[in-house]
Ligand SMILES: [Mg+2]
């Protein structure tokens with residue numbers, strides 16, 4: 745079986761968009777967070793998959809479309825490739841939202857984090873052992889999704905929305921790091937010490 749780093753997208757690999765709404769849908773506005781490209785490279789070099797799991801409920805709210813989501817993904821991958829020669833292995837999205845206005849997307853969905861659905865689907869499709877995999881995110885709901893999928897450990901980062909949920913996440917005992925690169929290095933070092941083979 746394989747092992748993976750599950751990564752939230754917005755606020756973890758790329759900066760959040762517009763300051764007020766946090767909405768990002770224009771590819772030309774994609775900016776990497778500090779260390780994002782090196783983080784993906786380190787994940788791959790350590791023998792893990794890099795799998796993105798991203799709530800995109802704004803699609804249900806009609807703020808933007810799935811075409812916009814894919815355009816941002818394409819630009820994000822270009823930027824990561826340019827900097828480190830590595831990009832995520834797969835992207836999973838949940839476009840659903842209970843309070844949406846687009847009928848086909850306006851429903852409760854177990855894939856929407858904190859639900860574990862996207863991680864479980866990826867695990868099935870990629871033959872991933874969740875108990876030796878990790879989740880990195882900038883929201884409490886990212887941490888909960890990782891727990892619900894029974895990942896080995898979840899790590900919170902302070903980029904993106906990180907500041908908003910920091911207190912709650914610390915109270916619940918999650919490890920907090922400044923950036924995705926710090927989180928990846930921390931997790932790789934920690935689980936190397938525990939005698940994992942390379
Ligand atoms: Mg996020």
Ligand SMILES: [Zn+2]
Nearest residue numbers: 838840853855
């Ligand atoms: Zn969904």
